[in-house]
Amino acid sequence: MKLRLLTAWFCALATLPASAADQSLQAGKKLVDTHCISCHASSYGGDGSGIYTREYRKVRSFNGLKAQVTNCNTMLNLKWFDDEEQQVVQYLNHTYYHF
Numbered sequence: 001m002k003l004r005l006l007t008a009w010f011c012a013l014a015t016l017p018a019s020a021a022d023q024s025l026q027a028g029k030k031l032v033d034t035h036c037i038s039c040h041a042s043s044y045g046g047d048g049s050g051i052y053t054r055e056y057r058k059v060r061s062f063n064g065l066k067a068q069v070t071n072c073n074t075m076l077n078l079k080w081f082d083d084e085e086q087q088v089v090q091y092l093n094h095t096y097y098h099f
Helices: 002-035 037-044 062-075 082-097
Strands: none
Touching: 002 082, 062 082
16 A cells, blocks of 8 residues: 555656646747747748748757847847746747757
8 A cells, every 4th residue: 555655656746847847838838929929920921930940040059049038038128037038948949949
């Protein structure tokens, strides 16, 4: 019985990081959808995702992605906190860049 409880407890713990990661990705997606997509769509057409997948894209590394998100936050005066920038970086990297 103790072994089953211990096994169940470890399994429950193993799901926590994935859940936290999923929440971070969802938060990043919400920020992108709210603050980025309309401008990207007007500039690049479609749903705006072409800015991330175009051959001549500016972002070529994970550090470049972080710098670009920070730049957009600053230039557009979005007033995102560091954790929000990080959520956007994680979402964009997971969805488009895969660095």
